Amino acid sequence: MSSLAVTHARFQLLETIRIPIAVFGSAFFPSAAMLAFVVPFVGDNAEYATLATVSMITFSVMTTNLFQHGAGVAEDRAQPWDPYVRTLPAGAMPRFAGRILSGLCLMAVSLVPVVLIAAFFTEATVTPLAFLIAAGTTVVIAVPFILMGLAIGYSMPQKAAIVVAQVLFFPLAFLGGLMTGPGLAPGIVENIAPYLPTGGAARLMWAAVSDIPYDFRSIAALVGWTAVLGGGALWAYRRDEGRRFS
Template structure:
């Protein structure tokens, strides 16, 4: 655990030294709150609460896909990364440290969204629901962390940036993050339960309000976690084999 914390500290220091990296993760969700949620749903307490939860999920997805997808790919190009993979401690502390650092940055990226929701809209949430939402953030970050790791270990940095951008917006739009609950166009409602974003945002909606979870969305979210974990593990082993065999 001590080694994991050291790796997490290293990762955080490396990212904080480039503030634009932190700013980028928070900008799009905060901008979406200002341009879409505040003027169109800000005066309705229920709609504003659900919309803020959607933007929280949007921010979690953005932070993890780009942070791991692009960050891991860029790290693989640096001489420090192959060196750390030869150390006797193994890969577990480095992985745990990266995940801890990523989770810290994920929560940091949520601050503008939460502040905008609390000050510029009628969104309201109880203290227990707020604590539940904080726990849910860590839970829903899992599939997007795995997705980012799969991209980062599979592709060079220039390709990883493109792939992260290509998968990000279709997943956000197709999962219904940009519309009110159950108010998306018919074709979106048809495909949404099969995407990991839908299961993630439903968990957030259920955490902050009275929203019934769709069993199909939850089942598919579990399937995505298993598939993405297998893909990320395969990509890591493939990269390790190419570098050290």
């Protein structure tokens, strides 16, 4: 199954790379936010700049996976190639795994500008160990957003999936506290954020690069969201398969 997953991932990456604007688009919003809000306002404060950078990384993880898997999967379902691949005997898991691998690769590309802006235009700083922990945490927090994108992509037509992804990303970012620093959001946001996937992801990232302790409410909520969204993605895939191939 691993070789099939790699083959699917390679195919997805080649399709995306052939349209360079798709790769550029996933990196644009977090990079623009870094230049517009982080660099001029907290760029000269090492602590705030570091926390803001990982918030933008979380934002990039969310948007990349929502659009790559949400809109991307819905678009693929409309192509003649998709029904043919679905008839092959390999099953769903290699395709799911391939999409996750390709999504992680594209996500890594979208994060490069954010990291470079933080390194050259702000006072953000991390130790080598904290950098490695943050890199591993980035992969972990990507999982629920990948599953969210898959659930959207397999349950909706292309036009609806794009709209839903666009509608979701800003409220999730704002209510998750990505637009402010730790403890600086409005009271209602501080109360809600730990229980949202964005808030839980941001708090894991903040803890990875600073002395902020891990919030176990957020960790539990993130695990719960991962399970729910994983179940939703699998249900959407089977529902789509039953409707189109039964």
